[in-house]
Amino acid sequence: MALIGTALSTLVLAACTSNPGAPVQETERKGPTGVVPDGLSAFYGQALTWEDCADYAKTDNDKEQLGKDGLRCAHLTVPLDYGKPDGDTITIGVLRKPATEPDRRIGSLVVNPGGPGAAGLSAAARLSGVGELNKRFDFVGFDPRGVGSSEPTVRCLTDQERDAERAEDDELDTSPAGVARQDAEQEEFAAKCAERTGKGAAMLANVGTRDVARDIDVLRSALGDEKLTYLGYSYGTRIGTVYAESFPRNVRAMVLDGALDPEQDAVGELVAQGEGFQKAFTDFVAWCVQRQDCSLGRDAKQAQTNFQQLIRPLGTRPVELADGRKLSYGDATTGVIQALYSEQLWEPLNTGLNEVKQNKGRILMLLADSYEERGKDGHYSTTQDAFTAVRCVDDPRVTDPNVILEAQRRYKAAAPFLDDGNPPTASLDACAYWPVPNTGEPHLPRVEGIPPILVVSTTGDPATPYEAGVNLARALGGGLLTYEATQHTAFLQGVACVDDAGSAYLTDLVLPEEGKRCSG
Numbered sequence: 392m393a394l395i396g397t398a399l400s401t402l403v404l405a406a407c408t409s410n411p412g413a414p415v416q417e418t419e420r421k422g423p424t425g426v427v428p429d430g431l432s433a434f435y436g437q438a439l440t441w442e443d444c445a446d447y448a449k450t451d452n453d454k455e456q457l458g459k460d461g462l463r464c465a466h467l468t469v470p471l472d473y474g475k476p477d478g479d480t481i482t483i484g485v486l487r488k489p490a491t492e493p494d495r496r497i498g499s500l501v502v503n504p505g506g507p508g509a510a511g512l513s514a515a516a517r518l519s520g521v522g523e524l525n526k527r528f529d530f531v532g533f534d535p536r537g538v539g540s541s542e543p544t545v546r547c548l549t550d551q552e553r554d555a556e557r558a559e560d561d562e563l564d565t566s567p568a569g570v571a572r573q574d575a576e577q578e579e580f581a582a583k584c585a586e587r588t589g590k591g592a593a594m595l596a597n598v599g600t601r602d603v604a605r606d607i608d609v610l611r612s613a614l615g616d617e618k619l620t621y622l623g624y625s626y627g628t629r630i631g632t633v634y635a636e637s638f639p640r641n642v643r644a645m646v647l648d649g650a651l652d653p654e655q656d657a658v659g660e661l662v663a664q665g666e667g668f669q670k671a672f673t674d675f676v677a678w679c680v681q682r683q684d685c686s687l688g689r690d691a692k693q694a695q696t697n698f699q700q701l702i703r704p705l706g707t708r709p710v711e712l713a714d715g716r717k718l719s720y721g722d723a724t725t726g727v728i729q730a731l732y733s734e735q736l737w738e739p740l741n742t743g744l745n746e747v748k749q750n751k752g753r754i755l756m757l758l759a760d761s762y763e764e765r766g767k768d769g770h771y772s773t774t775q776d777a778f779t780a781v782r783c784v785d786d787p788r789v790t791d792p793n794v795i796l797e798a799q800r801r802y803k804a805a806a807p808f809l810d811d812g813n814p815p816t817a818s819l820d821a822c823a824y825w826p827v828p829n830t831g832e833p834h835l836p837r838v839e840g841i842p843p844i845l846v847v848s849t850t851g852d853p854a855t856p857y858e859a860g861v862n863l864a865r866a867l868g869g870g871l872l873t874y875e876a877t878q879h880t881a882f883l884q885g886v887a888c889v890d891d892a893g894s895a896y897l898t899d900l901v902l903p904e905e906g907k908r909c910s911g
Contacts, residue, residue, distance in 0.1 A: 463487050500622055503623045504624050507600070509774055512532045592826045649879055649880035654833050695808050706720035718756050722755065727740060732878065786832060
């Protein structure tokens, strides 16, 4: 590996165009900077051509966020397979909001919102307007390989196929024939992913977190930063952990919020998440029963039974909606799960459950559509496809029927409010049929040489339970900031105690005092 000194930076305006209304492009070369792995100098030293972000918007939310002033976007070129740097290449969509006080600029703050498979451009655009960090840092977002504006995109189902899948509730048929049909559908799904994704199985083999972390290091260098300053939420904490293990001496600072436990296998993670959502449901019930209009009654002990009696019938009698769609059992539970991510959604959740009593389902369907990233025009983002593709290579596949049955039993016990009333089955998921092997697995990260990092963990986080953050902070030898609330992630979400501590750390590299706790 070669160490490159401080790189010269060049900035060139694009040649005049015959279209005077076209946005000006700026080509900028700031790399290579820092340590460059052998054979990758051309990638680490590439120029970035910054332009208007309109063509990078893929969803309604993208169009809203990427239309803000001061944003510029570019494509970063990286190897499809880092083991073959002279082979095929792919591109990564990148957004930058420059520091508003350039004389005091520290560097770039690279943001990832999680998923896996969530697009990062919109997240960085939105977060750049929160707090004071954009004064000192360029806010940089990226769409991970295979996602959003990055090319090629992981794609498995059409919009019509996704709608049909959501409406079917096939998982409720636990007969041998039903299980066989589910397995066949999962096998077909995996085949469609390989067929419809650009560069096919080769892309699926290199779409995991191992490769995203390598892309971030190329981005770090191309941005001209010798060290990486990173903010990762939810699954973005796994990306940050893998980066820290792969490039420990390239880290300046990291805030990892809503952590995944690095040693937890897929079954353990599923069960822990079930426990988290059960706790969030219990907190919702405690809030709800204080209201005259509580959809689940006024008795907290009876509320879970009332919920199941309200939702389970949708498996055979879905609610007809005005647009011709149907609120299935699966969509109803997805809508509920979406609302349990934040206390701010409890009010619409209660209203939505009251609607179901009236044989209506508009609000729960809106919540489910938000989770599934279905736009008003019926078009889906590819987040759910990418989610599956990444998880199928980040963890070993689970095919042992006994392990699957035990996992389902444990999940039903951990999250009884989501128990559909059917016995567990040994049905397989798409990863069992994935056309390429996994490239990652749970393990204790080895991060010798990493500077102190900050983990933020929320006591009532339903998706990434609190103890996962405790374990990640311990594994990385970092600091832990505890937020006492029921929601998923906390930093830069308007909680002054959390925002101030995290911002001070990113700016001054000083961890909050040991044991620091914040409350809303």
